[in-house]
Amino acid sequence: MTTEVRDLTVSGIKVEVVRKDIKNLHLGVYPPHGRVRVAAPLVISDDAVRLAVIDKLGWIRRQKASFAAQPRQSQREMVNGESHYFLGQRYRLRVHERDAPARVAVRGIASLDLFVRSGTTADQREAVLLRWHREQLRALIPPLLEKWQPMLGVQVADWGIRKMKTKWGSCNPASRRVWFNLELAKKPVQCLEYIVVHELVHLLERHHNDRFAGLIEAHLPQWRQYREMLKKAPLGHEEWQY
Incomplete structure (x- = not known):
């Protein structure tokens, strides 16, 4: 092209x-x-x-x-007491150094426990957290696809998760492949659902035209509220470029 x-x-x-x-x-x-x-x-x-x-x-x-x-987080240092977001909720990071495989666990309503080996760098700690975010999205997305695909009368051939610079999701109607931004793990689950619907509707209408807006409105009347939630949620520190 x-x-x-x-x-x-x-x-x-x-x-x-x-x-x-x-x-x-x-x-x-x-x-x-x-x-x-x-x-x-x-x-x-x-x-x-x-x-x-x-x-x-x-x-x-x-x-x-x-x-x-829009509020914006500073570069994360991955240290105790630092704020991190998961599904729209702010958590305080608690770092535990142990001679065991790295893992992440939510504690109550306010703490996010990060278990790592002694001497791990900030980048390594962040990689553990991002891997956990990816695992959570992999569990959250299939039920939403199962809910919305029959409602919209569409079927994706494949879907995936990746870090994206300017979009919360993307869809290739020709291959019926959908991608979701890894950052969605930090946003309220309603925002994730809105993006799932948004990308599935692209299988019916490629462009953001009146037909596209009408399809979303008919199936998810609250979409504008969810879009505003997505806009108001804190952005990551990345310097996104298109």
């Missing part, structure tokens, strides 16, 4: 324009700093892109302000 990438500045806002073999123009604002990206058909001129951006300036500025106001 032919793809052309260039930057434009519209009313003081830097816009990345990606031209490719598509039929419609799509505009998005992405975390963590509100990067603006336009995916446009190859035949659309710069002036047409500028007009499309100007038409959405109010919405773009609101999105950028929302990202700027």
Whole structure:
């Protein structure tokens, strides 16, 4: 597929324009700093892109302000007392050094126990926690797929979990493969369900158009509430790039 990438500045806002073999123009604002990206058909001129951006300036500025106001965690040091999130709940990390296999356990409603061998680095400790996050998502996602696939009349061929820079999920309708962002383990479970539905609906409608919004609205009327929960939940420390 032919793809052309260039930057434009519209009313003081830097816009990345990606031209490719598509039929419609799509505009998005992405975390963590509100990067603006336009995916446009190859035949659309710069002036047409500028007009499309100007038409959405109010919405773009609101999105950028929302990202700027969103709480953000600092780089995690993986030490006692540090705050970590799991399914929307904040926990205090308790590190235990023991000569045993590494593991993670939730203690009560406020503590997250991390068991590691003596001398492990912060990166190694974080890797243990991320592996645990992945295991939790692997247990949480199948029941949601089993619930929503028959309701929507779709079936994924495969799904997976990975760290993603700008999206909470992605879907390839052609291969019917769905990916979920590992960061979803930190968010409320309702947010995970919203992303599951969102990606499954892409098997019915590839684009974020009126039909797509109508399908989500019909099956998950609370989706806007869940999306706002996702926006308000603290972002990780990563410097995400599109």
